[in-house]
Amino acid sequence: MIGKLNADRCFGLLFVVVGLALALYGWNLPTANRLGDVGSGFLPTILGAMIALLGAVLVIAPRSEECLAIGKGRLGTALGFIAAGVAHAALFVWFGFSFPTFAFLAVTMFMLSDHSLRALALSLVVAALFTGLLGWLLYGVLRVPLAHVWFFG
Amino acid sequence: MFETIFASISSLLATPSQLGLLCIGALIGLFVGTLPGLNATLAIAVLLPITFKLEPGTAIGFLTTIYIGAICGGLYGAALMRIPGNASSIATTLDGYPLVQKGFPLKALGTGVLANFCGGLLGLLFLVSCAPLIAGFGLKMGPYEFVVLILIALLLVILLSQGAMVKGLLMACLGMSLSLVGIAPIDGVMRLTFGNTDLISGLAIVPVMVGLFAVAQMVREVHRGDTEVKLDFNLKGFGVTLSEVTGNLINILRSSFLGVFVGILPGLGPAAAGMLSWAVAKQSSKTPEEFGTGTVKGVWAAESANNAAAGGALFPLLTLGIPGDTVTALLIAGFMIHGLQPGPLLFVSRPDVIADIYVAFLFAVVAIFLFQLATIRVVPRLLLTPKHFLLPMMLVLTVVGAYSAENRTFDVWLMFAFGALGLILERFGFSLAILILGFILGPIFEVNLRRALTFGQGDLTPFVTRPISGTFIAVTVVAVAGILLQRYLKQRNRAKERRLADSNS
Numbered sequence: 001m002i003g004k005l006n007a008d009r010c011f012g013l014l015f016v017v018v019g020l021a022l023a024l025y026g027w028n029l030p031t032a033n034r035l036g037d038v039g040s041g042f043l044p045t046i047l048g049a050m051i052a053l054l055g056a057v058l059v060i061a062p063r064s065e066e067c068l069a070i071g072k073g074r075l076g077t078a079l080g081f082i083a084a085g086v087a088h089a090a091l092f093v094w095f096g097f098s099f100p101t102f103a104f105l106a107v108t109m110f111m112l113s114d115h116s117l118r119a120l121a122l123s124l125v126v127a128a129l130f131t132g133l134l135g136w137l138l139y140g141v142l143r144v145p146l147a148h149v150w151f152f153g
Numbered sequence: 154m155f156e157t158i159f160a161s162i163s164s165l166l167a168t169p170s171q172l173g174l175l176c177i178g179a180l181i182g183l184f185v186g187t188l189p190g191l192n193a194t195l196a197i198a199v200l201l202p203i204t205f206k207l208e209p210g211t212a213i214g215f216l217t218t219i220y221i222g223a224i225c226g227g228l229y230g231a232a233l234m235r236i237p238g239n240a241s242s243i244a245t246t247l248d249g250y251p252l253v254q255k256g257f258p259l260k261a262l263g264t265g266v267l268a269n270f271c272g273g274l275l276g277l278l279f280l281v282s283c284a285p286l287i288a289g290f291g292l293k294m295g296p297y298e299f300v301v302l303i304l305i306a307l308l309l310v311i312l313l314s315q316g317a318m319v320k321g322l323l324m325a326c327l328g329m330s331l332s333l334v335g336i337a338p339i340d341g342v343m344r345l346t347f348g349n350t351d352l353i354s355g356l357a358i359v360p361v362m363v364g365l366f367a368v369a370q371m372v373r374e375v376h377r378g379d380t381e382v383k384l385d386f387n388l389k390g391f392g393v394t395l396s397e398v399t400g401n402l403i404n405i406l407r408s409s410f411l412g413v414f415v416g417i418l419p420g421l422g423p424a425a426a427g428m429l430s431w432a433v434a435k436q437s438s439k440t441p442e443e444f445g446t447g448t449v450k451g452v453w454a455a456e457s458a459n460n461a462a463a464g465g466a467l468f469p470l471l472t473l474g475i476p477g478d479t480v481t482a483l484l485i486a487g488f489m490i491h492g493l494q495p496g497p498l499l500f501v502s503r504p505d506v507i508a509d510i511y512v513a514f515l516f517a518v519v520a521i522f523l524f525q526l527a528t529i530r531v532v533p534r535l536l537l538t539p540k541h542f543l544l545p546m547m548l549v550l551t552v553v554g555a556y557s558a559e560n561r562t563f564d565v566w567l568m569f570a571f572g573a574l575g576l577i578l579e580r581f582g583f584s585l586a587i588l589i590l591g592f593i594l595g596p597i598f599e600v601n602l603r604r605a606l607t608f609g610q611g612d613l614t615p616f617v618t619r620p621i622s623g624t625f626i627a628v629t630v631v632a633v634a635g636i637l638l639q640r641y642l643k644q645r646n647r648a649k650e651r652r653l654a655d656s657n658s
Contacts, residue, residue: 007581015323022330030342036610040337040344043599047330054323061319078376082569085368085548089565092552101553105545112375112541119541126542134549143199144557 008062015055023048077112084108096148097139102131157508158281161210165512171211172516178215179517182222183524187230187238189367189551192359193223195558197483201490209491210509216487217467217510218517220480221273224423224463225521228265228456229532233258236367236547240358240593241423241459243586244431246366248444248451255447258533259392264452266525267393268405272457273518275409276416276464280471281511294418296601296608297615297622302418303598305629306425310432310587312636320583328591329598331356338600351563359558361592364571365585367551371544372576391529393449401453404434412458416465421597422478423459423466428590430458436636464514471495471507 026044084104091100105127113119135149165171178200185196196219204212227242232249245265252261294302311321334345335355346352408430415426434454435444444451470481474496488495493503500507535543555568575585609615617623
């Protein structure tokens with residue numbers, strides 16, 4: 001509980017900083033003109049002030065509601081999954097759809113499995129099938145503009 | 154009008170090719186609605202050119218079935234995996250997913266499917282019977298009314314959702330702040346772009362929503378590892394009892410009406426309709442503490458409202474020729490391809506086209522209902538697919554979805570960034586649903602607030618003195634006072650019980 005309350009205080013402090021920065025940013029944007037328009041700086045200033053105020057409330061009186069616990073789990077695997085996802089997105093930019101998708105699927109499916117030879121073979125087959133089917137559906141049927149889709153160019 | 158509708162129904166039933174086309178439209182909609190990142194806008198934009206050669210009524214009807222299908226499709230991901238296929242199903246994650254986690258996927262999907270059907274039919278019924286009347290009322294809604302209505306929607310959702318009110322308010326403000334990125338409305342000033350050209354057009358809804366909900370959920374699942382989900386497939390029929398239906402009749406009617414009303418208002422859309430109806434259903438329930446823990450009442454409210462909102466969105470389009478969102482704007486393009494201008498004149502000059510659209514809507518609702526019922530015992534088995542296959546596939550779909558929405562790699566990075574934000578915020582009890590609602594409503598709020606203040610030369614009194622706006626405020630003040638009083642009494646009773654228990658022990 002103490003940890004959670006401290007977390008709320010940290011978040012509160014963060015919101016105070018973000019809110020003040022937003023309010024200051026909004027303050028420097030064009031404000032009210034002669035036509036009665038409040039200007040594009042009005043809402044950021046108001047929202048920033050509200051965020052800072054609510055953040056301060058959180059610092060002073062932290063809440064203690066139940067929240068989704070992270071608990072014990074496979075932190076390394078989760079981080080590996082995220083890294084693979086980011087790598088997939090990066091390769092997607094350079095190599096188009098099919099190759100990065102196949103590689104990402106094969107690697108992550110094997111990574112999340114029991115690491116047996118059978119799992120490796122299954123991961124490769126499922127990755128190839130899914131890449132082909134999805135490419136055909138998205139590019140061939142729905143005409144989603146993807147680059148380098150196997151069998152479609 | 155009813156004669157024309159019956160003529161259109163008999164003509165449709167006599168033409169198998171037309172029936173087949175509408176079926177395909179509904180299934181395409183269902184498919185894109187199920188996958189996070191893909192949506193009705195994309196499907197309609199892609200398929201618009203193929204409607205050139207079709208009859209106008211058939212063409213618009215085909216596009217309408219895609220729209221309806223996409224809204225219904227959001228149910229699957231939202232309930233089974235807490236990954237809403239589109240924004241309209243965000244409210245379904247609140248009770249649909251916990252219900253599935255309790256081991257009742259059939260009940261969650263059965264309720265959602267029936268709610269889709271009821272909401273769709275009621276939305277259509279409202280559309281056919283009171284289109285001109287309600288559209289006229291919608292036209293009287295000026296910027297003052299929009300500002301008040303958006304504030305009411307946010308306030309009610311914050312007050313009635315789980316968690317602390319301060320955190321809810323923070324999320325609403327943060328969501329609205331995120332919507333400020335890009336070119337400001339009215340004066341076109343660049344805001345919060347920090348010199349980045351990718352930010353000029355603002356943050357797109359697809360990467361933000363997919364990141365917050367889908368990516369965060371997938372990482373959470375990977376982290377949790379292979380946990381066995383006990384699924385009860387032994388329920389009779391499709392898991393919904395007659396008493397559940399009759400017990401929720403008022404909930405369905407109220408949510409559908411709210412859905413139609415919110416759908417009529419430009420920009421608010423099915424996402425706001427679902428959240429608002431869920432919050433109102435919780436407030437009206439005798440057991441509000443069950444909401445958010447997997448009660449069917451929450452699924453009924455969310456799913457009937459988002460489908461009814463589709464009917465509502467067609468009101469201003471057909472009666473006034475005003476599109477409320479990007480999908481209905483694309484439907485206008487469909488009209489224009491065939492040299493038609495939606496609006497009051499169309500009801501006089503081409504009632505057959507209007508009737509065809511109504512019939513296509515009806516057909517889509519019925520066809521999707523039958524399809525979802527037929528596959529209701531198959532779809533939940535998706536949860537039995539080993540996670541090491543399912544999760545990587547889902548991530549690929551989100552990456553492709555985020556990229557293809559606007560063909561920008563920047564959106565993929567944005568999606569991952571929001572995934573991280575979603576993980577952190579939810580871990581510490583901040584509601585993502587409220588954040589996304591603030592993000593969706595932010596731009597409409599700002600435009601209308603600035604218009605209202607410009608009209609009144611900075612004067613705030615019209616917010617209270619205008620009849621509709623004033624009534625909204627009065628009703629809200631009473632509702633908020635009621636909610637706060639209820640909370641206070643509940644807290645006092647709890648404290649009393651605790652004191653009694655302490656003195657007894």
